[in-house]
Amino acid sequence: MEYVSTRGAAPVLDFEGVTLAGLAQDGGLYVPREWPRFSHTEITAMRGLPYARLAARVMQPFVGGCLGAERLGELCEQAYGRFAHRAVTPLVQLDERNWVLELFHGPTLAFKDVALQLLGLLFEEFLAREKSQLTIVGATSGDTGSAAIDAVANRDNVEIFMLHPAGRVSDVQRRQMTTVRAANVHNIAIEGSFDDAQAMVKRIFADETVTSRLRIGAVNSINWARLMAQVVYYFAAALQLGGPERKVAFSVPTGNFGDVFAGHVAARMGLPIEKLVVATNVNDILHRALSDGDYSAGEVTSTASPSMDIQVSSNFERLLFDVGGRDGVALAEQMRGFDLTRAMRLTEAQSQGALDLFTSVRADASDMASAMDWASRHCGQILDPHTAIGLHGAQQVDLPADVPKVTLATAHPAKFRDAVERATGFRPALPARMGHLFEREEAFETLPGTYEAVRAYILEHAA
Ligand SMILES: Cc1ncc(COP(=O)(O)O)c(C=O)c1O
Numbered sequence: 001m002e003y004v005s006t007r008g009a010a011p012v013l014d015f016e017g018v019t020l021a022g023l024a025q026d027g028g029l030y031v032p033r034e035w036p037r038f039s040h041t042e043i044t045a046m047r048g049l050p051y052a053r054l055a056a057r058v059m060q061p062f063v064g065g066c067l068g069a070e071r072l073g074e075l076c077e078q079a080y081g082r083f084a085h086r087a088v089t090p091l092v093q094l095d096e097r098n099w100v101l102e103l104f105h106g107p108t109l110a111f112k113d114v115a116l117q118l119l120g121l122l123f124e125e126f127l128a129r130e131k132s133q134l135t136i137v138g139a140t141s142g143d144t145g146s147a148a149i150d151a152v153a154n155r156d157n158v159e160i161f162m163l164h165p166a167g168r169v170s171d172v173q174r175r176q177m178t179t180v181r182a183a184n185v186h187n188i189a190i191e192g193s194f195d196d197a198q199a200m201v202k203r204i205f206a207d208e209t210v211t212s213r214l215r216i217g218a219v220n221s222i223n224w225a226r227l228m229a230q231v232v233y234y235f236a237a238a239l240q241l242g243g244p245e246r247k248v249a250f251s252v253p254t255g256n257f258g259d260v261f262a263g264h265v266a267a268r269m270g271l272p273i274e275k276l277v278v279a280t281n282v283n284d285i286l287h288r289a290l291s292d293g294d295y296s297a298g299e300v301t302s303t304a305s306p307s308m309d310i311q312v313s314s315n316f317e318r319l320l321f322d323v324g325g326r327d328g329v330a331l332a333e334q335m336r337g338f339d340l341t342r343a344m345r346l347t348e349a350q351s352q353g354a355l356d357l358f359t360s361v362r363a364d365a366s367d368m369a370s371a372m373d374w375a376s377r378h379c380g381q382i383l384d385p386h387t388a389i390g391l392h393g394a395q396q397v398d399l400p401a402d403v404p405k406v407t408l409a410t411a412h413p414a415k416f417r418d419a420v421e422r423a424t425g426f427r428p429a430l431p432a433r434m435g436h437l438f439e440r441e442e443a444f445e446t447l448p449g450t451y452e453a454v455r456a457y458i459l460e461h462a463a
């Protein structure tokens with residue numbers, strides 16, 4: 001399998017290359033040159049496979065010759081063996097039309113574990129093979145950070161610098177990152193938003209002073225391997241609900257567009273999907289882009305769903321490339337314009353191409369609280385704020401009556417205890433596997449929100 005950059009000017013790489021590269025050299029994101037496709041019969045044959053085996057089956061075409069089927073299977077067994085639920089991503093029914101796909105049974109209680117547990121193992125495998133070291137620089141609005149740190153802490157040949165926006169993540173999210181004491185983990189709180197942190201990460205990849213000294217890697221969903229692993233649970237859910245004979249719709253609480261793009265990939269691979277609902281909070285750039293072609297970033301507003309407080313949505317570029325004609329040169333020009341003005345209009349082809357599969361719904365604080373309250377009262381399910389925004393999307397969207405709607409439950413409600421308690425009156429307890437999170441000592445550095453400060457810190461502290 002070959003991977004090309006969405007901006008058309010970076011070297012073509014294989015799976016090992018893209019996993020270690022993270023961002024493409026031309027500032028674009030890697031995507032497969034063409035989508036592998038499963039036949040109806042092949043998808044039917046996946047029914048009943050345990051999650052780890054399904055994962056290896058779905059991902060093998062993307063991995064190509066970089067890992068044998070047996071080794072990929074072993075890594076999947078290891079990654080998903082750490083999940084607290086035997087089904088790994090169990091499906092829970094809310095009512096006749098609605099299900100939630102619980103993606104939070106991993107070590108750090110959010111959907112990020114599904115991909116990052118595997119990515120940590122892939123890094124270890126490939127770095128040992130190449131006898132190389134990787135310096136990961138990541139940005140988090142709360143969940144990627146904890147999942148990535150858990151996945152790489154104390155692993156050989158890798159160290160991680162994780163940037164989070166100071167004061168804009170929940171206390172559980174922050175502690176999950178800052179109480180991990182490992183020599184290869186560096187937590188940095190920056191004064192600014194997630195978008196500021198993400199922009200710094202992308203800038204590091206293009207900074208030759210840094211890249212001449214350090215091999216920089218990514219754990220954010222700019223790394224293709226992240227998305228690849230997230231494709232699997234779309235198959236898992238659809239197969240349980242009658243796929244591939246029956247179409248299924250998914251509502252996905254969305255920020256950086258990684259999770260919902262994985263749904264697009266599943267559809268490209270042949271999984272019959274009726275619709276993907278892009279559910280946003282009031283940071284609604286994606287809703288505006290999909291509903292009237294206006295991709296313009298405003299200031300980030302802090303909400304009770306902090307992990308989605310994002311305006312510049314990295315993976316949207318992958319969609320624009322894929323549905324807009326796969327023209328890297330034209331997209332590079334369009335993205336350059338966006339970088340300068342923080343605004344652009346989708347082309348007709350991009351808009352029409354996106355609307356074949358996607359629709360969008362925006363939720364404000366009261367929509368989110370109502371969805372949480374409804375799930376609690378009518379279904380006995382306590383949802384986290386992000387999942388509640390997804391459920392609101394599922395409830396708003398009008399689809400044929402025989403199409404099941406699956407909301408992706410992206411985080412455990414205990415990660416956002418205060419918001420959940422405000423909406424439902426119930427304060428969820430942290431699962432026992434979190435240990436004594438509030439008794440452990442925290443360690444992190446607070447830096448001004450400037451690129452220069454972050455770059456100097458990384459250069460000074462990198463091993
Ligand atoms: C709990 C939660 N829900 C939803 C999202 C949005 O996912 P994505 O950025 O892949 O769109 C995130 C962050 O990425 C998250 O942490």
Ligand SMILES: N[C@@H](CCOP(=O)(O)O)C(=O)O
Nearest residue numbers: 140141142143144220221307
């Ligand atoms: N919501 C994320 C933001 C980063 O997104 P990613 O999927 O690109 O890593 C977070 O919780 O950190």
